[in-house]
Amino acid sequence: MPGMAAILRLAALALLLAFLLTPQSFAPLFAPLTQYGAPPIYDQGNLLTLALAHLGTVCCAAAASTLVAVGLGILVTRPSGAQFLPLSRTLVNIGQTFPPVAVLAVTVPLVGFGEKPTLIALFAYGLLPIFENTIVGLQTCPAAVLEAASGMGMSARQRLLSVELPLALPLILEGIRLSLVINVGTATIGSTVAAKGLGEVIIAGLLSNNNAFILQGGLVTGLMAILLYDALAGLERRICRTAHLD
Template sequence: MSRAPLVLKVALLAGLGAFLVAPDAFAPLFRPFAPGDSPPIYAQTPLLRLAVNHIVLVAAATLAAGLLAVGFAIAATRPAGRDLLPFARAVANLGQTFPPVAVLALAVPVVGFGTVPTLIALVLYGLLPIFETALTGLGGLDPALLEAARGMGLTGRQRLVQVELPLALPMILSGIRVSAVIGLATATLGSTVAASTLGEVIVSGLLTGNTAYVLQGGLTVAAMAILVDAGFLALQRKATRRAGFRS
C-alpha cells in the first residue's frame, strides 16, 4: 500500500472520530445547509452513540451472515452435500429477492419494532456475496493440493481447517467485505422501524427539510464504509500472502 492512500485513510479516520466526539465544533461547516434558525448539528441522540449502534448492528449481522453462508458453502462442497447446493443457493438468494424494506415490513408484525427486524434484514441481505465467494474459494481449490493433504494422512476435518479454509480465506474475506459495506448503507433503513442507527439522522433531516442532518448521517455512513472496506482489503491481502498467492 502506498503512503498517500494510507495517509488519507488515517486522516479520514481522525476526522470521523473528531466529528463524532465533538460534532458541535463542525457546526460552521454545516450551518449553510440548515434552514433558517434550525440547529446545524443533530442533537436529539448523540451522534457517537448512533454510530456505535450502527457499526455494532452491522458487525453482528455480518458475523451471522458469514457463519451461515460459509457453513452452507462448506456443506455444499462436501461429497455428501452436493444435493444441498440448490437449497443453500436458494436461501442465499432470498435476501436479494426481497428488498430490505419488504423484509422489514414482513418482520415487524412477527418480532416487533426495533433492532431485531433490522438484524434479520441485514443477515438475509448479506448472505449471497459471502456464500458465492466462499463457494468459489472452496470449490476452486487445486485437487492436487487436496490429494497431497490426504496423502499426509489428514482427516476430512483437518483438511478443511488446515488446508481448504486458509486457501479459500482471501475469497471469503472479499465476500464479507462486500456484505459489510452493503450492510452499512442498508442499516440506515432500520430507523424506519425504530432501530437506533445513523438513519435516524437522515430521516430527521428529510422530515424537517434540514439538509445538514442528511449530510451528517450520509457522510458518516460513507466514511465508515470506506474505512471498513479498507480494513477488509488489508486483511484480504494478508490472507492472500499467507495462502502463498501473489497479492
C-alpha cells in the same frame, strides 16, 4: 500512489473521529445549510453513541451471517451435502434479486419494530455474498492439492481445516467485506423501523427539512462504509500474504 492512498485514508479516519467526538466544532460548516435558525448539528442524540450502535448492529448481524453462511457453504460442498448444492446455488442467485429494503419491510410485521427486524434483515441479506464466496472458494481448491493432502494421510476433517478453508479464506473474507459494506448502508434504513443507528439522523433531517442533518448522517455513514471497506481489504491482503509466506 500508495502513500497518497494512506494519507487520504488517515485523513478520512481523522475527520470521522473528530466529527463524532466534537460535533459542535463543525457547526459553522453546517450552519449555511439550515433555515430559520434550525440546529446545524444533530441534537436529538449523541452522534458517537448512534455511530457505535449502528456499527454494533451491523457487526452482530455480520458475525451471525458469517457463522451460518460458512457453515452451510462447508456443508453443501461435502459429499454428504452435495445434493443440496445446485439448489443452494439457485437460491443464492434468487436471493440476491431481493432488495434489502423489501427484506426489512417484510420482517417488521413478523417481529415488531426496533432492533430485531433490522438484525434479521441484515443477517438474511448478509448471508448471500458470504455463502456464495465460501462455495466458490471451497470448490476452486486445486484438485492436485486436495489429493496431496489426502495422500499425506489427512482425514477429511484435517483436510478441510488446514487445507481447504485456508485456501478459500481470501474469497470468504471478500464475501464478509461485501456483506458488511452493504449492511452499513442497509442499516440506515433500519431507522425507519426504529432501530438505533445513523439513519435516525438522516430521517430526522428528512422530516424537519434540515439539510445539515441529512448531510451529517450521510457523510458519517458513507465514511464508515468506505473506511470499513478499505480496512477489510487491507486485512485481507495481509492475511493472504501471511498465508502465502507460510
